[in-house]
Amino acid sequence: MISMDSSENIVKEFKEHSISEFFKKNRQMLGYSSMIKSLVTVVHEYVTNSLDACEDAEILPNISVKLNRAGDNKYIVIISDNGPGIPKQIIGKALAMILAGTKFHRNVQQRGQQGIGAAGCTLFAQTTTGKPIRAISGLENGRAFSCSIGIDTMHNKPIINDIIDLKDIPRGLTIEGEFAMVKYDTSDHSVLEYLKRTALSNPHAQIVFIDPDGKEFSFLRSVDKIPEKPKAAKLHPLGLSVNDLLEEAHSSKEDMISTFLSNNFSRFSQGKVNELKELLPNINISKKPKELQWNESEMIVDAFKKMKWISPETAHIIPIGHAQIELTLKNILNPEFMHVIERKPKVFKGGFPFIVEAAIAYGGNAGKQLEEGYTGNILRFANRVPLLFDSGNCAITEAVRSIQWKRYNIDMDVQPVSVFVNISSVHIPYSGVGKESVSQEEEIIEEIKLAVMDAARGLQHFIHNKEKLSMYANKYKTIMRYTGQLSKDLASLTGKKPDEIRSTLEKIVAKHYSLESNVNDNKTQNATEEDIERETDFKESAD
Ligand SMILES: Nc1ncnc2c1ncn2[C@@H]1O[C@H](COP(=O)(O)OP(=O)(O)O)[C@@H](O)[C@H]1O
Ligand SMILES: [Mg+2]
The missing domain is CATH 3.30.565.10 (Histidine kinase-like ATPase, C-terminal domain)
Incomplete structure (x- = not known):
């Protein structure tokens, strides 16, 4: 007491x-x-x-x-x-x-x-x-x-x-x-x-x-274009809470709830007003929005969840843009390789549209340089703002970590890789007031994962080609080492000039291990092998 x-x-x-x-x-x-x-x-x-x-x-x-x-x-x-x-x-x-x-x-x-x-x-x-x-x-x-x-x-x-x-x-x-x-x-x-x-x-x-x-x-700036000015977005009915709807209604100057709904929210056609009327015959949607009660707002928000909606409009989300990301990555990280992905707009919690952009940069100044080598890093952004802290709580970190990098032959622990992710939205769901990380909404994680996986595939291809290139380069070097002795031996057997034989041999080896044709295009590679066979046959028979 x-x-x-x-x-x-x-x-x-x-x-x-x-x-x-x-x-x-x-x-x-x-x-x-x-x-x-x-x-x-x-x-x-x-x-x-x-x-x-x-x-x-x-x-x-x-x-x-x-x-x-x-x-x-x-x-x-x-x-x-x-x-x-x-x-x-x-x-x-x-x-x-x-x-x-x-x-x-x-x-x-x-x-x-x-x-x-x-x-x-x-x-x-x-x-x-x-x-x-x-x-x-x-x-x-x-x-x-x-x-x-x-x-x-x-x-x-x-x-x-x-x-x-x-x-x-x-x-x-x-x-x-x-x-x-x-x-x-x-x-x-x-x-x-x-x-x-x-x-x-x-x-x-x-x-x-x-x-x-x-x-x-x-x-320095990489592009001279001011980003398109984002327009004010109307809320989508599926993004509304009971309290949001009530507050918006109470501050509205409309005469009727029906017009308040159709004028203030995205995708609210007359057809939707009629549908709502049928679902909630006991609510008078011709009364003033100021008179809307909490329990009515609750019923309306519930009804919204039962109705089928066109996805929210996305015109008011302005991503950085594919070309701009490429230019800036080149300008600042100067990587050996980069692959940029811009995904289509998606929606989280039914009512909030967002766009994910992802890129992978490899080599140059990408990744993080350590005393004993490199390690990969994740560059997180929300509406173009870098997020440096609270990475453990962030949807971006979660998505990137959940990818099986081995599948892409990428080792984030030792390779100079930067994974860049930017989320654009009118309503970024931050984990706290400090806006240091993006909350782990399932749809957002999924979307980031898809974007990064797409970018990773590009890098996988590049690393594969790079490995092949280095393999060919090694073989080329090894075989070239024998051309001197071989041409001398062939010269003494055939009586031809060793220099001529050597130059022909070198041409054959160079063509066979011609790096680009071997790596980028299998068809070209096959053709080259056939060519070499033909060329060798021809030389032998001529001799
Ligand atoms: N560099 C600036 N140039 C012009 N206006 C500014 C600048 N910095 C702040 N403002 C004004 O001050 C307001 C308050 O800024 P701030 O407290 O950071 O809140 P917020 O950025 O969330 O609106 C901004 O909304 C803007 O109108
Ligand atoms: Mg501010």
């Missing part, structure tokens, strides 16, 4: 907290856990925002990232882009108010979704160094300003200071922040690796990185 005193205590102790306070205490949820990961998270949040903003404004992105040491486990991060900048009246909310942004409400395929990233960085800077961030914003209309931005965590509100109007500033946003409890290294989980992979999945972007020692790394 709770005594009067303790219940009063509960009332006294009861307090409300803002979302900023929550993330201040739980920053690991946003990717701020280990020091190395925290630095990558900061860079990731700003770079994804720059890419999103540039693409939204149809600008080819030029992004620069600079890290300066500022003390023990302390760095100044300076990130600039040539995007549209952020107007004065919203810059505070954009960069220092958690859950504020231009993307959450849109239903468009973009990297950012929740409006957490930039404010999360400001919060992290402030809670580790006590300092606000500084922004310089150059707008399309030629106006520019700079200001410092902190965050009032109690109220999840921005604190803006030192606003200075500026002249002659190029268009774009520059953010400078000091962060402590961060560490720079050059491992697989580093800022450099993150940016390299970002360049791989964004061939239209130019990214320059200056590391803490002042060393510059430039990832």
Whole structure:
């Protein structure tokens, strides 16, 4: 039993907290856990925002990232882009108010979704160094300003200071922040690796990185084409939960549930409205959507599952593209071999379309170089964003690991192989708020597996040919070693000039082990063998 005193205590102790306070205490949820990961998270949040903003404004992105040491486990991060900048009246909310942004409400395929990233960085800077961030914003209309931005965590509100109007500033946003409890290294989980992979999945972007020692790394753009701008997608009825439907209905201005359904959801024809009416005669779908009740929403969502639907539209999913992936792999990994696969759109959980692209690169800078050789690596991407952490929980890792690589004569442990997988969707099902891995949906795993297996087949063929080539090359070398002695012996037997015999012999051997014809085409190989036989017969009889 709770005594009067303790219940009063509960009332006294009861307090409300803002979302900023929550993330201040739980920053690991946003990717701020280990020091190395925290630095990558900061860079990731700003770079994804720059890419999103540039693409939204149809600008080819030029992004620069600079890290300066500022003390023990302390760095100044300076990130600039040539995007549209952020107007004065919203810059505070954009960069220092958690859950504020231009993307959450849109239903468009973009990297950012929740409006957490930039404010999360400001919060992290402030809670580790006590300092606000500084922004310089150059707008399309030629106006520019700079200001410092902190965050009032109690109220999840921005604190803006030192606003200075500026002249002659190029268009774009520059953010400078000091962060402590961060560490720079050059491992697989580093800022450099993150940016390299970002360049791989964004061939239209130019990214320059200056590391803490002042060393510059430039990832030049491989294509001059801005990716097609994704359109807002309507939700498919099979992707709706009871709560989604109810919330959408309650915020709708339509007069009737029937028109609300047909105007707001994908594939909802008049025929489907009639079908629903027949399935649920007790629900009045001519009433206002605002009047929809929870139990009615439940019945409707159940009915949707019984109805047959055309698959969701896929026009609003923009993959990287076959040719672009090839160009960028060539540009950045310069592999000996690559095979790119772009699959057709598929659907998970009935209502969410997605597209998988996969590629295998072999040789060159593919794979991971170890002291004693190479090992394969998996390059995971979701909507072109590299996923560096939490690989064990990711659908991509799961799919790649479940492939029987031996069947393809590929050994991921010792070969210089990179497996590249990008999933594009308006609704990437991430495993957590930090968006570090893709949740293991069966349909997604299956689709990745098929794509990677297809790419693996290409590599299998290449390795097979390569082995054959090297076998022929070895045989060629061995046999060539005997041509000298053999031509001398034949010369003394026949009285012909040894040089002539040697040159004929060498031609025969070269033709027989002519690498391309032997490897790529069996028919050519047979023909060559016959040719050689004929040629040998002819020579012998002539002698
Ligand atoms: N580099 C930038 N250029 C223009 N606008 C930006 C930039 N960075 C952030 N923004 C704006 O700030 C908003 C908040 O960013 P963020 O907190 O990362 O959330 P999200 O990216 O999920 O929308 C974005 O939606 C965008 O409107
Ligand atoms: Mg963002």
